[in-house]
Amino acid sequence: MIVKLESERLALQGRLDVQKSANERNRMGQFATPTVLAVEMLRCAKALLGDRECVHFMDPAIGTGSFYSAFLNVFPDSFIGSTVGYEVDPHYGRPAARLWSSTGLDMRLEDFTQAKAPDPSSRFNLLICNPPYVRHHHIASGWKKQLQERTLIASGMEINGLAGLYCYFLCLSHAWMSRGGLAGWLIPSEFMDVNYGRAVKRYLLDKVTLLHIHRFAPNDVQFNDALVSSAVVWLRNDIPKAGHEVRFTYGGTMERPVLDRLVPSDILCENSKWTHYPMKKNHGANNGPVLGDIFRIKRGLVTGNNDYFILSDREIAQRELPMEAFRPILPSPRYVPVDEIQGDRKGNPMLERRLFLLDPPWNEDEIMERYPSLWVYLEEGRAQGINDRYTCRHRKLWYTQEIRPPAPFVCTYLGRSDRKNGRPFRFILNNSEATAANVYLMLYPKESARCALQDNPVLKRQVWQMLNKISPQAMLGEGRVYGGGLHKLEPRELGNVSARAVVGLFD
Ligand SMILES: C[S@@+](CC[C@H](N)C(=O)[O-])C[C@H]1O[C@@H](n2cnc3c(N)ncnc32)[C@H](O)[C@@H]1O
Numbered sequence: 001m002i003v004k005l006e007s008e009r010l011a012l013q014g015r016l017d018v019q020k021s022a023n024e025r026n027r028m029g030q031f032a033t034p035t036v037l038a039v040e041m042l043r044c045a046k047a048l049l050g051d052r053e054c055v056h057f058m059d060p061a062i063g064t065g066s067f068y069s070a071f072l073n074v075f076p077d078s079f080i081g082s083t084v085g086y087e088v089d090p091h092y093g094r095p096a097a098r099l100w101s102s103t104g105l106d107m108r109l110e111d112f113t114q115a116k117a118p119d120p121s122s123r124f125n126l127l128i129c130n131p132p133y134v135r136h137h138h139i140a141s142g143w144k145k146q147l148q149e150r151t152l153i154a155s156g157m158e159i160n161g162l163a164g165l166y167c168y169f170l171c172l173s174h175a176w177m178s179r180g181g182l183a184g185w186l187i188p189s190e191f192m193d194v195n196y197g198r199a200v201k202r203y204l205l206d207k208v209t210l211l212h213i214h215r216f217a218p219n220d221v222q223f224n225d226a227l228v229s230s231a232v233v234w235l236r237n238d239i240p241k242a243g244h245e246v247r248f249t250y251g252g253t254m255e256r257p258v259l260d261r262l263v264p265s266d267i268l269c270e271n272s273k274w275t276h277y278p279m280k281k282n283h284g285a286n287n288g289p290v291l292g293d294i295f296r297i298k299r300g301l302v303t304g305n306n307d308y309f310i311l312s313d314r315e316i317a318q319r320e321l322p323m324e325a326f327r328p329i330l331p332s333p334r335y336v337p338v339d340e341i342q343g344d345r346k347g348n349p350m351l352e353r354r355l356f357l358l359d360p361p362w363n364e365d366e367i368m369e370r371y372p373s374l375w376v377y378l379e380e381g382r383a384q385g386i387n388d389r390y391t392c393r394h395r396k397l398w399y400t401q402e403i404r405p406p407a408p409f410v411c412t413y414l415g416r417s418d419r420k421n422g423r424p425f426r427f428i429l430n431n432s433e434a435t436a437a438n439v440y441l442m443l444y445p446k447e448s449a450r451c452a453l454q455d456n457p458v459l460k461r462q463v464w465q466m467l468n469k470i471s472p473q474a475m476l477g478e479g480r481v482y483g484g485g486l487h488k489l490e491p492r493e494l495g496n497v498s499a500r501a502v503v504g505l506f507d
Contacts, residue, residue, distance in 0.1 A: 002072045005099065006035065012095055013064045020091065028089060029132025029165065032063055033186060038070035041184050041232060044254050045126055046074055048182055048211065048234060054081035058124040060112040060131065060173055062087050064096045067128040068105060080104075084124070086112035113147055113168060117154065117175035125181035131169035133188055136162050136196075147172075157203045160196035167191060167200050170233075174207065177237040183208075189215050189231035192274035201274065205265055209236045210246045215275070217251040217258070240265060248278035259473065279476040289503045292495025295443040299413065299491055300436035301404045303357065304391035308381055309401070310437070313354045320373045326356035328434040333412045333426065339468070340429040347406075347433025357435060359401040404435045407442035408453070408460055409467060411494060414439065415475075415487045424487050425475050427467040429460070441494055443467075452506050459505060466502045474498055 013032050017025065025031065033041075049055065055075055059067050062085030071083070084106045087093035097107040108115070139147070144161060147168045151159050155174040159167050166187045177183060191197030192213070204210040211234040232254060244265045251258030261278035268274065291297065303309040310329060311321075330336065331353040342350045360367060360374065368375045378399060381387060392398040408430055415424025428440075436442055445453055453460050474497055476487055 002069065005103075006069045006073065009064050009066070009069055009096075009099055010035065012099060013066075016064065016092055016095065027134065027138055029061075029134045030063065030089070030092070031130075031133070033066045033130045035066060035070070037186070038066040039073060040254055041128060041186065042067065042070040042074040044232075044234070045128060045182060045184055048236075049126065052079060052125070055079050055126050056081040056124045056178070057083045057126045057128070058176060059085045060127070060129050060169055060176070062096065062107070063092050063130075065100055065105070067130070068100065071126075071128070072103065082106065082122075082124075084108065086110060086115060088112070113150065113165075113172060120178070123178035123181065124176055125178045127173055127177055127181065127183040129169065129173070129183075130186040131166040134165035136164055139165060155203055155207060157199045157207075159199050162196040163191075163199070164188070167196070170200060171203055174203070174237070179237055181237045183235050183237070185233045185235075186230055187233060189229050189275060192231065193272070198272075201268070204233070204235060205240070205269055207239075209238045209240045209244060210234075210265065210268075211236055212247040212249065212254075213274070213277075214249045214254045214257060215251075248274075250278050259476070279473065289499045290495060291443070291497050291499045291502070292492075294446060294449045294499055294502060294506070295409070295495070296446055297491040297495050298404065298407075298442050298444065300410070300438045300440040300442055301357075301402045302391055302438050303401065304389055304395075304398075305386050306437065308384070308386050309358045309399075310355050311358065313356065316356060319377060321377060322360075322371050322374060323356075325358060325360035325362075325371070325374055327359055328432060329355050329357040330410065330428075330430070330432075330434045330436045330440065331355050332437075332439050333428075336428060339426055340464070341432050341434070343432030343434075349430075349432040349434045357401060357437075358399065360399065363397065404442065405444075406430060406433045406435055407444050409443040409464055410436050410440040411443065411467075411489070412439070413441055413489060415489070423468075423472050425472075425489060427464060429464040441489065441491055443494075449506060462505050463502060466505060469501065470497060 017030075017032070020030070057068070057071050057080070059065070062068060065085060068083065068085055072080070083104060085096075086108050087096065088109075088111045090109055093107065093109040097105075097109065100107065136144070147165075148159055148161075151157055151168050151171045153175075155171040157171045159171065166185075170185055170187065173183065191200045212232075213234075214232045216230055245262040246265055246268060247260070248263050249257035249260045259278045263277050268277075311326070316323065316326060328348045330341070330349060331351060335353040336351060344350050348354060358377075360371075362371070364378075367378065381399065386392060387398040410428045410430055412426045412428075415426075430436075453463070475489065475494075
């Protein structure tokens with residue numbers, strides 16, 4: 001029966017959504033949870049609850065009832081106790097009440113934030129919610145004040161005026177949960193980092209036992225846009241025990257995440273940016289050797305305009321430009337299919353895409369006099385305003401480049417965590433004389449490492465192999481995640497990566 005009701009609910013949801021404008025739905029935070037996710041959340045709830053005689057279910061923002069439907073689907077009838085849902089908008093609430101009328105759901109068509117909390121004896125041991133994501137500027141100031149007062153009474157938390165409605169929902173619900181009860185919240189992950197999320201984090205650390213936070217990878221397409229930066233937060237209404245550890249997972253599904261780490265709550269108390277987990281290692285200070293001890297790490301050079309300053313060998317020949325005005329440069333990593341680059345007799349990388357960086361060692365008079373074709377090219381650049389761009393304008397000669405000698409090891413600056421081999425960043429062994437642009441990080445061995453590498457050519461390859469053995473987690477822990485599952489690694493962050501294994505090679 002539940003399968004039939006769920007398909008009716010989905011059809012109803014579709015019909016009701018199209019009758020409202022996107023603007024109206026935005027203002028009331030009306031975005032339904034996809035069935036797969038709702039079912040996954042209820043399966044997790046079942047696993048976390050363990051064997052219970054009777055589950056009392058509540059959804060403070062029920063909509064058409066995606067979680068209620070999943071609840072009926074996942075929990076056997078014999079486990080089901082009281083079930084309550086709140087919905088402020090009759091547009092969704094009335095048809096949903098009709099749909100579920102035969103199932104015993106107590107559907108309350110009212111504003112949850114104004115509702116009176118039940119006595120302790122009739123509280124709920126399972127609260128599941130995807131609360132309305134209404135930004136603070138859509139919450140009228142009178143209402144906001146009232147919400148703040150009510151939340152303080154319900155949970156002891158003082159919510160910042162910049163917080164979205166979901167923060168109030170989460171803390172207000174405290175008064176609806178039975179002791180030891182479980183709650184699963186599908187909420188925007190921004191509370192994990194921003195200032196206004198502080199009260200929510202305090203609540204999660206002090207008032208309840210925070211069990212697990214799962215974040216979806218931003219490029220995970222299984223859910224709609226509204227969920228791209230969402231997190232699922234699991235908590236139990238119990239005072240946390242000393243030494244408690246919180247599970248942080250990322251990517252994949254809640255049941256099969258890509259990254260998984262336990263973080264002591266003491267560490268979370270001290271760290272304001274929770275989205276660093278599970279990538280970041282718990283214990284801030286890395287006391288062992290780090291890559292920055294062995295290498296001077298620099299971002300590749302900023303040309304000022306890659307299209308203008310980087311030319312292929314063919315373009316240089318066609319324009320009859322003097323080769324002495326150029327030095328080889330690596331193409332961007334997507335054009336480097338191998339992780340070891342060989343150099344030809346002249347030191348040029350032996351790659352299909354052969355690129356050169358314009359960096360003439362002459363002043364303008366010399367160029368005008370001795371290299372007319374190059375002079376024409378510079379004139380073209382001036383006509384395009386390239387000499388006036390910020391980077392070029394701040395150089396002594398607008399067409400010369402920063403000093404970035406070739407580095408024996410380069411690392412990609414951007415990486416995706418969903419690459420097939422699971423390694424977002426690549427270390428490339430550069431046997432050529434090519435420099436690199438800022439899509440790479442360049443690793444220059446410091447003095448003692450440089451001498452050791454000079455004395456022992458085999459070592460270079462061993463070091464490179466060892467660099468590529470550094471676990472993706474160790475690298476991701478230092479970098480940052482951007483939209484679309486993209487990770488960036490700044491020179492300082494790469495310098496902080498543990499180098500225990502690499503150091504061993506130099507003993
Ligand atoms: C993000 S939707 C989630 C709906 C449903 N639980 C789901 O997951 O598909 C949030 C729902 O909360 C309702 N809502 C907004 N403000 C509310 C309030 N103050 N009290 C109760 N429900 C509210 C919205 O109308 C919307 O149906």
